[in-house]
Amino acid sequence: MSIFLHAITIEHESEHDLEHDLSTKANFSAPKIYTAKGDLAKRWYVYFSYRNPVTKKLERMKNIYGKANNYKTKADRLTILTSYRKNLLKLLRAGYSPFENRSVDEIQEKDLKQVRADKKIEKVKPIFKESTINLANKELPTKSETKDLGMPLKDAFDYVLKLKNNQVKARTIQDYRLKGQAFLKWLAKNHPTTQYAHQLTKKMLLDFLNEIIIKTSPRNRNNFRLALGTILQTLEDNEIIKLNFIKSIKVLKSVPNRNKTFSLETEKSIFKYLSKEDPILLLYIKFVAYNFLRPIEVSRLKIKDIDLNNKILTFQAKNSNLKKKIIPQMLLDEIPDLSNLNPEHLLFTPTKIGGAWDTKETNRRNYFSKRFKQKVKEHFNLNEDYGLYSFRHTYITKLYRVILKDATPFEAKSKLMLITGHNSMSALEKYLRDIDAELAEDYSNLLKE
Structure with missing residues (x-):
């Protein structure tokens, strides 16, 4: 069994078997972490008790501090103390006693096997020395230390x-x-x-x-x-x-709201209107429409991501690392000269193509969504069913139906998948169903008597 799986087994047992260990007079109590109620001005530590072989009573051992209190954040302290606690528990279960002179290194494989007779485990390697722990020296807790409430x-x-x-x-x-x-x-x-x-x-x-x-x-x-x-x-x-x-707690069934596709007339009217009123927003939209990018992906684009010589666009997709797509000629014709711009600048900013814009990508996406709402939706009286995504849906639908004229549905989807960037055929098919891109042919002849 791997060290990772072994650790999980030990940790699981330490929580659920604690009552059983104490009820059968185990030689030690489960180690616990004292966090001083989150107060970093106080010392945090791991503490436990071990049964005195002479008195037969559980006695509090000296607190284990290690290097935990060198750290200045609660998360860091808890991380190292959790590690101490796990390793201490493994040692105790393997037979280590603070009342014996035997060192940690002298624990034999047979002692480890006694932890779980029905499983083989790897020999535990302690992360701290016996001299550092100094387990046999006792330090009794104060009243405020006896109840550890855990992490706030x-x-x-x-x-x-x-x-x-x-x-x-x-x-x-x-x-x-x-x-x-x-x-x-x-x-x-x-x-x-x-x-x-x-x-x-x-x-x-x-x-x-x-x-x-x-x-x-x-x-x-x-x-x-x-x-x-x-x-x-x-x-x-x-x-x-x-x-x-x-x-x-179960996941509830929900139906996602998808933007509708535009009619040909509406699409042309929007493009004509924006060519005069807002050319920056129009070019943003054309990256969504012609290159089938999501608005968040357009908002991430930098000047260096546009390779006009090789007609290649590099972008960070929704669920993957960097991906590449060809830039169609109809979009190349719309992109201005970028050669003298800073490669690290964003392609789209509120006032110009190519510039610095110090805000998060979600804020950039939301900005253009609001700009589309104010400039386009309000002007054309479009309801909430329409948004920037509508252009992506519109052009994928248009492309699929054109390809389908000279190909079987499977051939059309195979070619479309390379263009849209969907990871699988099933994902593309679901997408096409959701946007109603697949429509049946006229079936009037089938209904005639």
Whole structure:
């Protein structure tokens, strides 16, 4: 069994078998972490008790500080103390006793096998020396130390964001942060006595999600469930809470709202209008329409991403790393000369093509969406069914129906998939169904008698 799987087994047993260990007079108590209620001015440590072989009573051993208190953030301290706790528990289960002279290195393979007779495990390598632990020296706790309440909720949520920072995109981190803050604000109002992570219950989470669906929609409720589920799962994985309750809360069925496609007349009118009123917005739209990009993908484009010589566009797609697409000639004809512009500048800014714009990509996308609403939707009296995405849907539908005239449906979809950038045929087929791109031929002759 790998060290990773072995660690999981030991950790799981340490939580659920603690009562059993104490009831059968185990030689030690499960190690715990003292966090001083989140006070960084005080010393944090791991503590445990071990049964004195002479008195037969559990006695408090000296606190294990290690290097934990060199760190100045709650998340860092908890990380290293969690590591100390895990390794100490492994040593104790493997037979190490602070009352014996035997060193850690003298623990034999046979001692490790006694931890779980039915499983083979790898020999545990301690991360700290016996001299550092100095286990046999006792240090009795004060009254304030005897009850460890664990990690405060806000600190726990901040800890997750720190762990996820280098794992997911900034946009996802922001989503976790906003949804986490919304939940904590609701919790403070409805359950003010709930201050620590381990106090969370499934009922609290259900009540919060139910309030979301009453005020908004099933889709928004599911998005909150997903974000909070990720946060709580990370807390469970790091032994800050025992159970991620959201795993047992069902996903609700929701129907996503998709923008409708434009009629040919409306599309031409919009393009003609913007050519005079807002050429920057028009070019933004043409990247969505002609290159089948999503608005967020257009908002990410930099000057260096447009290779006019080779007619190649490089962009960061929705669910993947950088991708490339050809730039069709009809779009090349619309792009101005970019040769003298800073390659690191954004392609689209509020006032010009190519420039600096110090704001997040979601803000850039939202800016052009609002600009489209003010300049186009209000002018043409378009309802909420139409947006920037409508141009992508319109031109994919148009292209598919043209290709279909000289090809079978499978051949048409195969060619279309290369152009649109969908990752699979099934994904493209679902997309075409959602936007009603596939329509049946006239079936009047089938109804005639």
